[in-house]
Amino acid sequence: MATAAIEIENLTKDYPFGFLHLKKRTSLEGLTMSVEDGEVFGFLGPNGAGKSTTIKLLVGLIFPTAGTARILGKSISDISMHADIGYLPEQPYFYDYLTAAELLDYFARFHDLSAQERKARVDRMLKKVGLETARKIQLRKYSKGMLQRVGLAQAILHDPKVVILDEPMSGLDPVGRREVRDIILELKQAGKTVLFSTHILSDAEMLCDRVGVIVGGKLRGVGAPDEIVGLKAEAMEILFEYAGAANGLGGLLSKVTQTGTRYRTQVAEADLYATVQQLCGVRAKILSVTQVKATLEEYFMHLVEGDRAQATAVEVSGK
Amino acid sequence: MRRVGIVALNTFREAVRDRVLYNLVFFALVMIAASILVGQVSIGIEEMVIVTLGLSAISVIGLLIAVFIGVGLVSKEMDKRTLYALLAKPVHRWEFLLGKFGGLVLTLTVNTIAMAIGLFLALSLIKQSGEHVQGSVLVAVYFILLKLALVVALALLFSCFTTPLLSILYTAGLYIAGLFVMEMRTFQSDTMSLAMRSLLRWLSYLLPNFENFDVMAAAAHGRAIPTALIAQNTAYAALYCAVVLAAAAAIFTRRNLK
Numbered sequence: 009m010a011t012a013a014i015e016i017e018n019l020t021k022d023y024p025f026g027f028l029h030l031k032k033r034t035s036l037e038g039l040t041m042s043v044e045d046g047e048v049f050g051f052l053g054p055n056g057a058g059k060s061t062t063i064k065l066l067v068g069l070i071f072p073t074a075g076t077a078r079i080l081g082k083s084i085s086d087i088s089m090h091a092d093i094g095y096l097p098e099q100p101y102f103y104d105y106l107t108a109a110e111l112l113d114y115f116a117r118f119h120d121l122s123a124q125e126r127k128a129r130v131d132r133m134l135k136k137v138g139l140e141t142a143r144k145i146q147l148r149k150y151s152k153g154m155l156q157r158v159g160l161a162q163a164i165l166h167d168p169k170v171v172i173l174d175e176p177m178s179g180l181d182p183v184g185r186r187e188v189r190d191i192i193l194e195l196k197q198a199g200k201t202v203l204f205s206t207h208i209l210s211d212a213e214m215l216c217d218r219v220g221v222i223v224g225g226k227l228r229g230v231g232a233p234d235e236i237v238g239l240k241a242e243a244m245e246i247l248f249e250y251a252g253a254a255n256g257l258g259g260l261l262s263k264v265t266q267t268g269t270r271y272r273t274q275v276a277e278a279d280l281y282a283t284v285q286q287l288c289g290v291r292a293k294i295l296s297v298t299q300v301k302a303t304l305e306e307y308f309m310h311l312v313e314g315d316r317a318q319a320t321a322v323e324v325s326g327k
Numbered sequence: 328m329r330r331v332g333i334v335a336l337n338t339f340r341e342a343v344r345d346r347v348l349y350n351l352v353f354f355a356l357v358m359i360a361a362s363i364l365v366g367q368v369s370i371g372i373e374e375m376v377i378v379t380l381g382l383s384a385i386s387v388i389g390l391l392i393a394v395f396i397g398v399g400l401v402s403k404e405m406d407k408r409t410l411y412a413l414l415a416k417p418v419h420r421w422e423f424l425l426g427k428f429g430g431l432v433l434t435l436t437v438n439t440i441a442m443a444i445g446l447f448l449a450l451s452l453i454k455q456s457g458e459h460v461q462g463s464v465l466v467a468v469y470f471i472l473l474k475l476a477l478v479v480a481l482a483l484l485f486s487c488f489t490t491p492l493l494s495i496l497y498t499a500g501l502y503i504a505g506l507f508v509m510e511m512r513t514f515q516s517d518t519m520s521l522a523m524r525s526l527l528r529w530l531s532y533l534l535p536n537f538e539n540f541d542v543m544a545a546a547a548h549g550r551a552i553p554t555a556l557i558a559q560n561t562a563y564a565a566l567y568c569a570v571v572l573a574a575a576a577a578i579f580t581r582r583n584l585k
Binding site for chain 1: 330333337340341344345407408409411412413414415416417418419581583584
């Protein structure tokens with residue numbers, strides 16, 4: 009049986025507010041879950057759901073009101089545990105008077121690495137995140153996406169056993185997102201445990217062994233992505249080209265949207281094959297057939313329908 | 328302590344790259360202008376004027392750096408969230424604090440030494456100073472440095488729990504109050520109640536005593552500064568800094584970051 013790399017038990021975080029701090033807002037409520045060794049775990053939830061709060065609790069940036077957590081068997085209050093974890097903050101920002109190479113070297117110094125080893129690792133990491141050519145540029149001149157890459161590099165610089173990434177795809181262009189996905193997959197292949205938060209379902213579906221969905225500070229489910237957020241196809245969308253007269257489409261005409269010679273239509277899954285046959289019959293060229301799924305936002309809304317009042321409270325208290 | 332040193336050196340590097348040491352140019356200009364002017368307007372007291380002016384400039388410039396950079400040592404890192412990635416490394420929060428303190432004190436030391444060299448150069452331009460004057464000026468510079476370390480510790484403490492603006496006000500307020508502790512201690516008034524006198528007396532012991540660090544007049548007149556005072560001020564500054572930094576660490580260690 010796999011051992012848990014991260015164990016969280018009844019973790020709760022309240023934030024006091026008001027003039028005398030007598031009132032409290034619960035950001036995380038009784039979170040109990042675990043992430044197995046070598047697993048890629050996705051933490052899903054809308055903004056303000058408690059994802060970042062959980063991650064900040066795990067890396068010791070904030071302290072729990074109640075509950076405990078252990079990483080690799082050590083309490084999160086034990087600073088020695090930090091030698092084995094890598095952390096990418098949400099929307100990271102670093103010392104902007106340093107260059108990327110200097111920043112990585114600075115962070116590497118906290119891990120008892122020799123000067124030679126530090127240099128080798130810094131070079132390797134900069135290459136991995138595609139910043140070799142920008143290594144001597146001060147971070148104040150970096151774009152948001154470049155800072156995200158530096159953040160990722162510093163998180164895995166010391167070859168940690170557990171990597172915790174807060175919204176790692178945020179601010180990245182499609183190429184950058186793909187590179188981050190590749191890095192996460194590489195980490196998985198290397199046997200690392202990865203916990204990352206996201207509100208983008210496709211990232212979680214593509215990368216995660218398991219996901220946990222958190223809404224309103226409460227964990228709503230943990231399991232394989234298909235089980236937890238496997239959204240049923242609502243319809244099938246067909247994109248096709250048709251050069252003939254529009255009335256040649258017959259009964260389909262009322263259901264299509266035309267852009268030049270291209271047409272788009274949505275049909276029920278059961279009617280897919282009949283429709284495709286009909287289109288082939290009129291010599292239409294089918295370009296693509298895709299599933300139409302509900303968005304993750306719709307899924308989250310479905311989750312909070314039962315306690316809409318709480319959802320509203322979360323929205324109001326959202327950062 | 329190795330990790331404290333890493334943070335300290337980075338803090339020093341930040342100060343250098345943010346051009347904090349550019350103030351030295353201003354100081355150099357003041358000293359050059361003073362050397363030229365003093366020779367023309369004062370007769371026989373050039374040395375005293377230069378020493379007073381130089382030490383005042385060293386003190387004021389140092390205080391401005393200590394307060395304005397000191398209050399941002401922690402709060403700036405929290406606002407910009409630059410310390411998030413750092414605190415996820417195997418580094419204790421108190422090590423981070425001590426490193427920030429050490430880094431700014433190192434910056435101030437380099438700055439003060441450079442200004443002191445400028446002051447001695449200015450003195451050498453006027454005339455050949457006696458050894459007793461140079462010795463007193465050196466001690467006065469050392470006391471300024473001790474005073475600045477104390478101010479940095481106070482600014483760092485406030486930086487841990489309040490806004491930069493309030494930190495400036497609190498630090499400046501304590502500094503000004505600290506210049507009058509002896510008056511507070513000896514102040515007696517018939518209209519004052521016993522409780523008030525007692526309170527003032529206690530306050531005078533609690534507040535940082537900055538008066539003791541001021542030996543500018545003695546240095547300007549070339550009077551020797553007692554060794555006992557040097558030892559006493561060194562011990563006082565070290566102890567007071569330790570207590571203030573311990574308080575800062577106690578607050579910062581429990582602080583939830585945003």
